[in-house]
Amino acid sequence: MSAEPNPPMARSKKRQPRDDEPRRPRGRRAPIVELNDVTKVYAGGHMALDRVSLAIGRGEFVFLVGPTGCGKSTLIKMLIRELATTEGTVKIAGRDIGALPEKKIPQLRRNIGTVFQDFKLLPDRTVYDNVAYALQVIGASRAEIREQVPQTLRLVGLSTKLHSYPDQLSGGEQQRVSIARAFVNHPPLLLADEPSGNLDPVTSIGVMQLLYRINKTGTTVLVVTHDREMVDNMQRRVVELYEGRVVRDEVSGGYTEESTTEFGLRMRAEMGVGHQGEGQSNGHGQDALI
Amino acid sequence: MSRLIFFLQEAIRALRRNAAPSLAAIITTVVTVVLLGVLIPIFQTAQAKSDQVRGELNFQVALYADATHAEIVSLEKELKAIPHVDSVELITKSQALKELKETLGADKSKELTSQLNENPLPASFKIIPDDAANLAGIRAAIIPTGPNGKPQPISSIIDKIFDRQDESSKIAQVTSALKIVLTVITVLLILASLMLVSNTIRLSIYTRRREVEVMRLVGATRWFIRWPFMIEGVVVGFTGGLVAILILWLGKITIVDPLSNTFSFLAAQNNSTLNFPAMIAILFAAAVLVSTIGSGVTLRRFLKV
Ligand SMILES: Nc1ncnc2c1ncn2[C@@H]1O[C@H](COP(=O)(O)OP(=O)(O)O)[C@@H](O)[C@H]1O
Ligand SMILES: [Mg+2]
Numbered sequence: 001m002s003a004e005p006n007p008p009m010a011r012s013k014k015r016q017p018r019d020d021e022p023r024r025p026r027g028r029r030a031p032i033v034e035l036n037d038v039t040k041v042y043a044g045g046h047m048a049l050d051r052v053s054l055a056i057g058r059g060e061f062v063f064l065v066g067p068t069g070c071g072k073s074t075l076i077k078m079l080i081r082e083l084a085t086t087e088g089t090v091k092i093a094g095r096d097i098g099a100l101p102e103k104k105i106p107q108l109r110r111n112i113g114t115v116f117q118d119f120k121l122l123p124d125r126t127v128y129d130n131v132a133y134a135l136q137v138i139g140a141s142r143a144e145i146r147e148q149v150p151q152t153l154r155l156v157g158l159s160t161k162l163h164s165y166p167d168q169l170s171g172g173e174q175q176r177v178s179i180a181r182a183f184v185n186h187p188p189l190l191l192a193d194e195p196s197g198n199l200d201p202v203t204s205i206g207v208m209q210l211l212y213r214i215n216k217t218g219t220t221v222l223v224v225t226h227d228r229e230m231v232d233n234m235q236r237r238v239v240e241l242y243e244g245r246v247v248r249d250e251v252s253g254g255y256t257e258e259s260t261t262e263f264g265l266r267m268r269a270e271m272g273v274g275h276q277g278e279g280q281s282n283g284h285g286q287d288a289l290i
Numbered sequence: 291m292s293r294l295i296f297f298l299q300e301a302i303r304a305l306r307r308n309a310a311p312s313l314a315a316i317i318t319t320v321v322t323v324v325l326l327g328v329l330i331p332i333f334q335t336a337q338a339k340s341d342q343v344r345g346e347l348n349f350q351v352a353l354y355a356d357a358t359h360a361e362i363v364s365l366e367k368e369l370k371a372i373p374h375v376d377s378v379e380l381i382t383k384s385q386a387l388k389e390l391k392e393t394l395g396a397d398k399s400k401e402l403t404s405q406l407n408e409n410p411l412p413a414s415f416k417i418i419p420d421d422a423a424n425l426a427g428i429r430a431a432i433i434p435t436g437p438n439g440k441p442q443p444i445s446s447i448i449d450k451i452f453d454r455q456d457e458s459s460k461i462a463q464v465t466s467a468l469k470i471v472l473t474v475i476t477v478l479l480i481l482a483s484l485m486l487v488s489n490t491i492r493l494s495i496y497t498r499r500r501e502v503e504v505m506r507l508v509g510a511t512r513w514f515i516r517w518p519f520m521i522e523g524v525v526v527g528f529t530g531g532l533v534a535i536l537i538l539w540l541g542k543i544t545i546v547d548p549l550s551n552t553f554s555f556l557a558a559q560n561n562s563t564l565n566f567p568a569m570i571a572i573l574f575a576a577a578v579l580v581s582t583i584g585s586g587v588t589l590r591r592f593l594k595v
Pocket of ligand 1: 042043044046047048066067068069070071072073074075
């Protein structure tokens with residue numbers, strides 16, 4: 001499995017700036033996620049999102065917060081086109097996904113790892129096979145699967161549960177399988193809908209640490225959470241929704257390399273984990289994680 | 291190639307993990323195929339029998355004894371020109387007597403000959419219609435009602451029409467009703483089988499609709515999801531069809547074949563209408579097709595995500 005993003009991501013990567021265009025510094029291409037006045041009205045007439053505009057740059061780590069029912073999951077679902085917008089456009093890597101033909105949707109979803117609020121594991125498959133499925137859909141070879149799946153499961157701390165079925169796992173373990181599946185093919189964008197929603201504080205820190213490490217490999221991460229303390233501690237960009245509207249978008253609470261490192265150290269200290277992975281986090285080192 | 295192996299593995303996994311619905315689908319297929327395999331030959335035989343009976347229905351047009359050869363030839367032409375007349379056959383006086391003697395048997399015909407000094411039977415035309423239902427129409431065409439309201443035969447050499455009219459029209463009615471009933475039952479049976487099999491498949495897929503949605507959400511293409519289900523359908527149809535054919539074949543050699551030596555009704559089905567291997571092949575192909583297409587079609591609904 002190559003860590004290189006597949007289309008449609010690749011397309012915007014190849015795009016050459018025209019001469020009359022101001023040249024952007026490297027790495028400052030079209031935002032990976034861009035919502036323009038996105039409105040979602042459900043069949044019953046309930047307006048779940050109300051003219052939401054939002055841009056997330058590559059490599060960012062963004063929290064999406066807000067009370068239950070404010071539209072967080074709805075927003076996540078729009079990003080993988082599980083739902084269509086009622087109005088407005090959603091762009092992923094510069095491409096309007098609302099205009100994406102039916103046939104291209106699987107391709108879009110393969111480039112976005114999603115941790116679903118309800119995990120969405122396949123009940124008939126073991127932990128190993130659930131994670132492997134994400135590689136099978138992209139046509140990875142058996143050798144690649146045999147290599148990647150155990151590595152990713154080790155990363156989420158599930159090495160001993162490879163052959164368990166989802167109904168034999170705790171909520172937290174299922175959540176981590178869901179994370180492993182979302183990340184096993186190293187997508188450029190990772191969405192996590194309340195990944196620590198039903199976890200105890202310790203496990204929840206573990207999950208956040210995991211997402212943090214994933215972000216360090218260059219993956220853009222958008223995390224929906226209720227955990228106020230976590231959000232405050234991590235000092236990352238926070239987007240807050242209230243009744244379907246963006247009411248707060250703090251681009252950075254002191255988002256610097258320093259604070260990232262500090263945060264990382266604190267996380268490791270808390271989890272009692274050593275210094276593995278540090279120093280390889282250059283935003284492109286997709287291999288650093290594994 | 292490795293894709294094919296993957297899809298096969300997926301199908302087998304699904305069959306194993308969903309043993310109960312898979313088994314239900316297979317049993318449904320077995321029952322339906324066996325039912326069709328027993329009833330279709332029976333219906334075919336009944337149809338053939340009734341066709342045979344209808345084919346034998348006819349009537350005769352008796353001619354006056356003084357009819358000349360020229361008159362007879364020209365009447366034959368006229369009769370043949372009547373719509374729905376399949377064949378016209380001249381039975382001369384001597385032929386009629388000969389037939390009568392044959393029906394009576396040697397003893398009685400000797401007695402008959404001794405009593406008669408002259409052949410009392412008229413020459414006649416035997417009219418066979420293309421279908422028993424047209425008997426009455428042809429009869430009316432040969433002896434239409436004249437302007438004075440009395441029957442007026444189309445030729446002056448026609449004496450009368452004789453047959454077992456009541457009986458033949460009754461047979462014609464009963465057999466055509468039978469034909470319709472059998473056709474309707476066969477069609478209903480086939481429809482019911484199709485619905486039964488596809489419904490069982492739908493049920494087994496329905497329990498897995500969430501799974502299909504999840505597959506879609508992690509980036510599986512429609513065909514990537516569909517192939518294992520289709521292969522599952524093939525396996526179900528194949529297994530069910532095979533078991534059913536085994537049962538039918540055993541039934542044929544242990545029950546039908548020995549009995550057909552005794553009952554001509556059963557024998558008829560072996561040599562004339564029913565081609566056992568052909569029916570088996572068709573039923574088998576149908577079982578596989580229906581369950582495969584059934585899987586594919588049912589899946590469509592859940593692939594919309
Ligand atoms: N499929 C649906 N049909 C109708 N209303 C829905 C549907 N899904 C969510 N909603 C409503 O939309 C609002 C936002 O839901 P959601 O995005 O799930 O909120 P949350 O921020 O808790 O994830 C809620 O009021 C919810 O009741
Ligand atoms: Mg939610």
